[in-house]
């Protein structure tokens with residue numbers, strides 16, 4: 001093959017490959033955590049691009065900004081390709097999201113939300129955000145472990161603030177109670 005044609009073919013292959021990565025990363029970004037009303041797109045070469053819903057009330061907007069700021073750092077640190085590849089597997093996505101959710105906790109603790117309730121709510125949100133959206137499977141217990149690992153201060157505060165149960169009382173909190181806590185947290 002003449003050298004000029006070979007160079008053009010190489011250029012086409014490289015361009016196509018980069019286009020594919022861009023499309024995949026952009027799609028990935030759009031699919032991530034819509035419940036937070038924010039997203040971070042991690043582009044090859046251009047880096048992170050953050051979108052936050054401007055109609056959010058101040059408290060939710062502050063949470064979304066804190067959360068997305070972590071994804072910006074992850075994008076800059078890993079680069080678009082590694083960021084995308086990490087998110088393909090459920091364990092990798094869980095760590096990236098746990099770190100981002102952890103960044104919200106100082107705000108929420110400052111608003112007076114009890115640490116154990118906040119920890120449990122973030123576990124639920126991570127389960128909704130991560131499970132079924134990446135390859136692999138994680139249990140609630142694994143989510144709790146990863147959140148404790150990536151957010152040790154919250155985990156310690158949660159353990160300290162968890163009320164001791166009366167002897168023989170091991171029943172989980174009713175689901176509707178958890179939902180009420182979540183609603184309460186979102187309107188503050």
Ligand SMILES: [Zn+2]
Pocket residue numbers: 032033067071097100
């Ligand atoms: Zn996120």
